[in-house]
Amino acid sequence: MKSETPLHRVEGLGAAHSGTQHFWRERITAIALIPLTIWFGFAVLALVGGREVDVLTFFQHPWNAGLMGLFIIVLLVHSTVGMQSVIDDYVQQPGLKVLSLLLNRGFAWLMGATCLVALLRIVS
Amino acid sequence: MADIPHPQGTRPRPLSPYVSIYKWSVTMATSITHRITGIGLYAGVVLIAWWLVAASMGPETYQPFLNAAAHPIGQIILFGFTWAAAYHLFNGIRHLAWDIGYGFLPRDAMWSGVVVIALSILGAVAIFVWAYTMRMGAPQ
Numbered sequence: 383m384k385s386e387t388p389l390h391r392v393e394g395l396g397a398a399h400s401g402t403q404h405f406w407r408e409r410i411t412a413i414a415l416i417p418l419t420i421w422f423g424f425a426v427l428a429l430v431g432g433r434e435v436d437v438l439t440f441f442q443h444p445w446n447a448g449l450m451g452l453f454i455i456v457l458l459v460h461s462t463v464g465m466q467s468v469i470d471d472y473v474q475q476p477g478l479k480v481l482s483l484l485l486n487r488g489f490a491w492l493m494g495a496t497c498l499v500a501l502l503r504i505v506s
Numbered sequence: 507m508a509d510i511p512h513p514q515g516t517r518p519r520p521l522s523p524y525v526s527i528y529k530w531s532v533t534m535a536t537s538i539t540h541r542i543t544g545i546g547l548y549a550g551v552v553l554i555a556w557w558l559v560a561a562s563m564g565p566e567t568y569q570p571f572l573n574a575a576a577h578p579i580g581q582i583i584l585f586g587f588t589w590a591a592a593y594h595l596f597n598g599i600r601h602l603a604w605d606i607g608y609g610f611l612p613r614d615a616m617w618s619g620v621v622v623i624a625l626s627i628l629g630a631v632a633i634f635v636w637a638y639t640m641r642m643g644a645p646q
Contacts, residue, residue: 409602409605412598412601412602413602415595415598416595416598416599419591419595420595423591423633427633427636427637427640430637430640430641431637431640431641433565433568434560434561434564434565434567434568434569435565437557437561437568438561441561454551454554457551458551461544461547461548461551464544464548465544465545465548468541468544468545489548493551493552493555496555496558496559497551497554497555497558500555500558500559500561500562501558501562503562503563504558504561504562
């Protein structure tokens with residue numbers, strides 16, 4: 383007789399090899415992105431056709447700089463999680479899958495660093 | 507499906523339905539579009555990074571960005587980005603409603619899909635009309 387429960391047998395065996403953290407992270411960032419995206423839309427509309435100084439003045443306001451930084455971070459977390467589920471679904475070959483997951487993370491970190499450094503340069 | 511070749515002497519085996527066998531429905535189209543727009547928006551972060559870096563480096567670097575954005579191809583890309591953002595936002599809200607158990611009836615899922623498609627197109631067009639109107643008023 384086996385002492386192993388059915389739950390233990392399936393734990394960690396989904397395509398992502400992990401549980402509900404992925405699901406929740408995707409939902410929480412999705413909810414946060416609703417107001418952040420609307421804010422970003424208005425921000426871009428306010429700066430359309432403007433000069434570089436208008437962008438600088440806009441982001442030198444702490445609220446705008448803070449919201450922009452938050453928008454970038456939440457957007458990238460949401461995108462990484464979303465892209466990972468696409469990779470989990472469609473990329474089956476293990477080597478290619480690891481490579482795709484690394485590229486996914488790498489791209490997000492690269493974009494995050496670039497945007498935040500640019501933002502810091504604007505603010506300072 | 508019946509014309510798929512099979513080895514001599516064996517009967518054709520039953521096949522599970524392929525993607526190609528289904529009749530396209532609103533819910534299928536909105537589902538795959540959600541993924542495609544999501545991937546597109548992720549790639550579009552490059553544009554946000556370009557914008558911030560260009561602005562941070564001064565007027566000489568910002569001008570080429572403005573020129574690229576004002577170019578017809580740039581405008582088409584920006585419109586696509588705007589529409590994708592509007593679509594993913596509205597359809598994302600639809601997904602969140604499903605997550606808490608609303609709108610699962612086939613009829614409801616269908617009409618909410620149509621509403622999302624309509625809203626995303628209207629939203630993107632409205633944003634562009636707004637942007638163009640503001641730009642006309644702004645000193646060049």
